Amino acid sequence: MSQFASFSVPQIKNEVPQSYAPGSAQREGLLKAFKELEAELPVEIPLMINGKAVTSSEIGEQICPFEHKKVVARYSRAQPEHVKAAIEGALAAKSKWESLHWSERAAVFLKAAHLISKKYRYKLMAATMLGQGKNAWQAEIDAAMEICDFLRFNTKYANELYSQQPPENSPGIWNRMEYRPLEGFVYAITPFNFTAIAGNLVAAPMLMGNVVVMKPSDSAVLSSYVVYQIFREAGLPDGVLQFIPGNPVDVSREVFDHFDFAALHFTGSTAVFRQLWRQIGNNVADGKYRTYPKIVGETGGKNFHLVHSSAHIRNAVVSTIRAAFEYQGQKCSALSRLYVSRSAWENGFRDELVRETKALKVGHPTSDMANFVGPVIHRASFDKLKGVLSRAEADSEVEILVGGKADDSVGFFVEPTILVSANPKHDIFVTEYFGPVVSVYVYDDDKLDEVCEVIDTVTPYGLTGSIFAQDRLVVSQLSARLRNAAGNFYINDKCTGAVVGEQPFGGARASGTNDKAGSGMILSRFVSPRAIKDTFDYADTVIYPSNLA
Numbered sequence: 001m002s003q004f005a006s007f008s009v010p011q012i013k014n015e016v017p018q019s020y021a022p023g024s025a026q027r028e029g030l031l032k033a034f035k036e037l038e039a040e041l042p043v044e045i046p047l048m049i050n051g052k053a054v055t056s057s058e059i060g061e062q063i064c065p066f067e068h069k070k071v072v073a074r075y076s077r078a079q080p081e082h083v084k085a086a087i088e089g090a091l092a093a094k095s096k097w098e099s100l101h102w103s104e105r106a107a108v109f110l111k112a113a114h115l116i117s118k119k120y121r122y123k124l125m126a127a128t129m130l131g132q133g134k135n136a137w138q139a140e141i142d143a144a145m146e147i148c149d150f151l152r153f154n155t156k157y158a159n160e161l162y163s164q165q166p167p168e169n170s171p172g173i174w175n176r177m178e179y180r181p182l183e184g185f186v187y188a189i190t191p192f193n194f195t196a197i198a199g200n201l202v203a204a205p206m207l208m209g210n211v212v213v214m215k216p217s218d219s220a221v222l223s224s225y226v227v228y229q230i231f232r233e234a235g236l237p238d239g240v241l242q243f244i245p246g247n248p249v250d251v252s253r254e255v256f257d258h259f260d261f262a263a264l265h266f267t268g269s270t271a272v273f274r275q276l277w278r279q280i281g282n283n284v285a286d287g288k289y290r291t292y293p294k295i296v297g298e299t300g301g302k303n304f305h306l307v308h309s310s311a312h313i314r315n316a317v318v319s320t321i322r323a324a325f326e327y328q329g330q331k332c333s334a335l336s337r338l339y340v341s342r343s344a345w346e347n348g349f350r351d352e353l354v355r356e357t358k359a360l361k362v363g364h365p366t367s368d369m370a371n372f373v374g375p376v377i378h379r380a381s382f383d384k385l386k387g388v389l390s391r392a393e394a395d396s397e398v399e400i401l402v403g404g405k406a407d408d409s410v411g412f413f414v415e416p417t418i419l420v421s422a423n424p425k426h427d428i429f430v431t432e433y434f435g436p437v438v439s440v441y442v443y444d445d446d447k448l449d450e451v452c453e454v455i456d457t458v459t460p461y462g463l464t465g466s467i468f469a470q471d472r473l474v475v476s477q478l479s480a481r482l483r484n485a486a487g488n489f490y491i492n493d494k495c496t497g498a499v500v501g502e503q504p505f506g507g508a509r510a511s512g513t514n515d516k517a518g519s520g521m522i523l524s525r526f527v528s529p530r531a532i533k534d535t536f537d538y539a540d541t542v543i544y545p546s547n548l549a
């Protein structure tokens with residue numbers, strides 16, 4: 001499209017949080033949206049291919065985690081012919097989408113953020129609460145704030161990326177860089193735990209001119225569908241985003257079989273990511289694809305807090321409780337290993353930690369707004385966590401300091417649990433459980449270096465971690481010592497709650513490719529740059545001066 005100006009994006013700011021305080025219009029609005037959506041359940045959700053609703057003979061159910069008798073959504077599951085049609089439709093939509101000026105694409109996502117911030121804020125939050133079991137605050141920071149931040153900041157980062165041009169032009173030459181969309185289509189596989197992440201997994205590549213086939217999580221189909229509809233209302237053309245829930249293995253096999261598969265954008269568990277990498281790798285080795293597919297994946301964690309003897313105890317306790325138990329520990333960033341110096345542990349930390357944890361209220365997200373902890377996502381997660389708790393109970397190396405019970409009579413509720421062990425290599429410090437369980441190791445004050453070695457090496461992950469210390473020499477020493485233990489590193493703050501535009505998010509080692517969602521780096525993974533040299537002088541001599549006799 002012709003363009004007669006070099007546009008810049010509007011000033012981008014983080015979405016302002018709403019408090020949902022008692023008596024506020026915000027709380028009233030959210031509860032009204034929650035009730036309205038609850039009355040509509042189960043929502044019937046089709047596949048969306050080329051902008052048209054398509055139903056399948058195979059129907060899946062998304063279950064409400066805090067009332068498992070309630071079905072949140074009944075959704076069509078894609079069959080091989082649907083996956084093929086989605087890919088072909090996306091490829092057919094590609095040339096018009098990528099030839100739009102980038103500002104037109106940016107306008108779609110800026111408008112989507114505007115719609116989420118205003119018209120659909122409470123609806124998207126309600127879908128996230130009913131389907132994914134978040135309370136009001138957790139829904140606000142995810143399905144209102146973070147998703148708006150991703151959509152808006154991406155446009156600023158895209159503008160900056162496109163502005164990166166070669167610094168040198170020899171006389172008579174104009175050098176340029178063009179950031180082409182990938183040749184082919186992007187496949188996005190999204191996790192259950194963040195509506196914002198599902199939104200960004202598709203929006204980031206689309207902004208850069210790509211077309212996307214999306215397989216949402218079975219446990220977040222409703223919120224993903226609402227996001228899909230918002231993108232459409234914001235002006236996203238037919239076929240640019242294909243929404244195809246379905247059996248993850250079957251859908252992925254079909255996608256990875258396609259010659260034009262150009263990138264995987266994944267967030268989820270490490271085990272699944274490794275499996276997908278293997279499938280893609282085997283296909284690359286067989287020469288199946290037009291190009292080498294980009295693989296972008298953010299995965300699991302076993303995140304730590306290290307509390308030094310000089311730490312501010314109250315700050316460390318409050319940060320620990322929030323990091324371990326907000327959203328039931330189901331954030332990839334959630335705290336699950338806690339290393340506390342013996343002097344801090346015995347001089348107040350332990351007692352405050354126990355008192356505050358016991359005071360946490362567990363239950364339904366709206367019938368009692370005081371509930372801080374809700375349900376875990378599904379039966380499989382509940383069963384896995386129940387197994388962790390019963391093994392802990394039977395294990396002579398583990399003490400259950402707080403919690404340890406689970407109740408699935410109405411919903412999938414697991415008590416906030418603190419485990420303690422004197423064996424720093426115990427599985428409770430190694431395996432990601434993805435639930436409200438934190439494991440404590442108390443270290444002798446003079447064994448700081450030894451505990452750092454354990455923190456750095458006992459798990460394969462490297463996602464988030466925090467140190468708590470007031471002594472600046474110690475802060476500096478720990479920061480250097482633990483440089484590779486976390487991609488998001490916090491000093492005197494909790495290891496969760498990264499904010500787009502402030503702390504780009506992601507970890508290395510087994511935690512992912514660390515391409516940093518919420519930054520320009522991730523956008524650069526979804527382009528294939530072309531360097532253009534434009535020469536104004538014509539050549540007329542073959543030999544070099546050095547060839548002259």
Ligand SMILES: NC(=O)c1ccc[n+]([C@@H]2O[C@H](COP(=O)([O-])OP(=O)(O)OC[C@H]3O[C@@H](n4cnc5c(N)ncnc54)[C@H](O)[C@@H]3O)[C@@H](O)[C@H]2O)c1
Pocket residue numbers: 189190191192193194197215216217218248249252267268269270272273275276298299300301331332333432434463505506507511512
């Ligand atoms: N690092 C991050 O930024 C980040 C963010 C959120 C979640 N996570 C991680 O995600 C996990 C929790 O999310 P989850 O339970 O949705 O993860 P999951 O791996 O079970 O599922 C993620 C997605 O992969 C799909 N999937 C599952 N098996 C598959 C297969 N064999 N082939 C293809 N697709 C498959 C699922 O259907 C879902 O859409 C945790 O490990 C958490 O740490 C990481």
Ligand SMILES: N[C@@H](CCC=O)C(=O)O
Pocket residue numbers: 193194330331332333334495496497498499505
């Ligand atoms: N970005 C979020 C975590 C997302 C993973 O689930 C945080 O920093 O807490």
